[in-house]
Amino acid sequence: MSxxxxxxxxxxxxxxxxxxxxxPPFDRARTAAALSRFGQVQVVQALAVGIxxxxxxxxxxxxxxxxxxxxxxxxxxWVIGAAIALQRDFPGHxxxxxxxxxxxxxxxxxxxxxxxxxxxxxxxxxIGRMAARRLRALDVRVEVVSRRSRSGVxxxxxxxxxxxIADLVxxxxxxxxxxxxLIGRSFLERLRxxxxxxxxxxxxxxxxxxxxxxxxxxxxxxxxxVTDPEPLPPGHPLWHCPGVLITPHIAGRTAESTARLWxxxxxxxxxxxxxxxxxNVVARG
Numbered sequence: 001m002s003x004x005x006x007x008x009x010x011x012x013x014x015x016x017x018x019x020x021x022x023x024p025p026f027d028r029a030r031t032a033a034a035l036s037r038f039g040q041v042q043v044v045q046a047l048a049v050g051i052x053x054x055x056x057x058x059x060x061x062x063x064x065x066x067x068x069x070x071x072x073x074x075x076x077x078w079v080i081g082a083a084i085a086l087q088r089d090f091p092g093h094x095x096x097x098x099x100x101x102x103x104x105x106x107x108x109x110x111x112x113x114x115x116x117x118x119x120x121x122x123x124x125x126x127i128g129r130m131a132a133r134r135l136r137a138l139d140v141r142v143e144v145v146s147r148r149s150r151s152g153v154x155x156x157x158x159x160x161x162x163x164x165i166a167d168l169v170x171x172x173x174x175x176x177x178x179x180x181x182l183i184g185r186s187f188l189e190r191l192r193x194x195x196x197x198x199x200x201x202x203x204x205x206x207x208x209x210x211x212x213x214x215x216x217x218x219x220x221x222x223x224x225x226v227t228d229p230e231p232l233p234p235g236h237p238l239w240h241c242p243g244v245l246i247t248p249h250i251a252g253r254t255a256e257s258t259a260r261l262w263x264x265x266x267x268x269x270x271x272x273x274x275x276x277x278x279x280n281v282v283a284r285g
Contacts (some may be wrong), residue, residue: 001273006034013037019153021045023265024054031201033051043278045268047261048203048252049127050178052175064283065268070260071125071252075200076130078251079170086196087114091245111192113140113271118165122152122183123172123201124223131170140168147178156182163190168198175202185277188220196221200251201227205248208238 001020008010010032016034019041026047035041035057046054046066059063072192087090088111089101096103117140119134124146132142142161149155154162158246159182163169171189173179183197184207191197191214199206203226214220220245232238238246271278 001269007034009073010063011090015039021265021269028053035059043268043272045083049125050174050203052181055283058283063137063278063281065278065280066282067261067264068280070241070264071257072126072130073252074257075127075172075251076134078225078247079131079172079198079200080134081197082200082225082245083119083135083168083170083196084114085245086198086221086223086243087112087117091243108120112167117141119168119170120145120159120162121170121172122159123170125172126169127200128172135168143201160187160190163187166169166191166195168196169203170264171197171199171201172207173201175204179205181205181207183207185213188214191220194221196223198223200225202226203230210239212241215244218242223247225249263275 006025009027012030012033013149014037016037016039018039022034022038022041023045024034024047031054035155038059042061042067043063044054044058046064049068049071051064051066052172054064073175078124115138117272119140119142121128121135122145123144124144128144132144135142142154143154145154145156145159145162149158168187169183171183173182179202182205188207189211197206197211197220199222203224206228208228211220211222215222216237223245224238225247226249227246238244268278
């Protein structure tokens with residue numbers, strides 16, 4: 001089997017011919033252009049777990065596989081890092097460092113501890129389960145929310161009622177018609193003042209306008225690895241909201257996760273060539 005590198009969008013030919021396995025880049029425009037220019041492609045192997053941007057442009061007859069498992073650990077680690085950073089006001093201390101300002105805290109000015117707080121982990125997939133385990137290891141009370149209620153897991157219909165007890169809300173949901181805008185004004189207004197919203201799932205799960213409104217009023221804090229819109233354009237109000245930590249969709253990007261991704265691509269290629277069942281199939285045809 002030969003391997004070809006996808007050219008940049010500016011130099012991409014109008015016809016890419018036939019392909020067996022296509023590994024799309026993270027550049028959505030380049031991916032869409034490539035899929036429209038293949039004569040046929042048998043398998044698309046995504047490098048992410050979320051495939052909401054690929055489903056609408058998937059050619060008929062093509063099998064789509066995601067990268068479930070490759071990013072579980074780093075995203076869970078990012079969640080913990082973001083929770084500690086905001087709870088202990090690392091962004092504020094960094095800003096004071098850049099101003100060369102040594103601002104000690106008085107006895108009544110300390111930040112709250114993560115220990116003893118309550119977290120809603122919204123999303124009960126592999127990443128959500130791992131994030132929940134790590135939060136519990138820090139003595140955080142964790143309530144898990146998923147699409148359907150079951151033993152030890154709340155359903156989405158309970159989300160608004162749970163908002164009042166949350167110090168942290170960790171969003172690890174895929175983007176679907178049901179989850180788009182799920183975290184809206186009603187839910188955000190129910191959160192207690194000073195609560196933290198952590199989103200490492202998909203930006204459009206949150207009503208950005210409603211989130212900005214509460215952030216500007218100083219009623220919430222947020223750590224966002226994903227945004228709506230994404231990429232976040234210059235001048236967008238989220239950039240300058242108080243109490244916000246933004247990373248550019250890199251929660252799952254580590255040297256180790258990259259190695260896991262290419263091992264998965266190699267395994268899928270071997271399975272395809274030898275006619276064995278593919279891993280992580282999310283759409284067929």
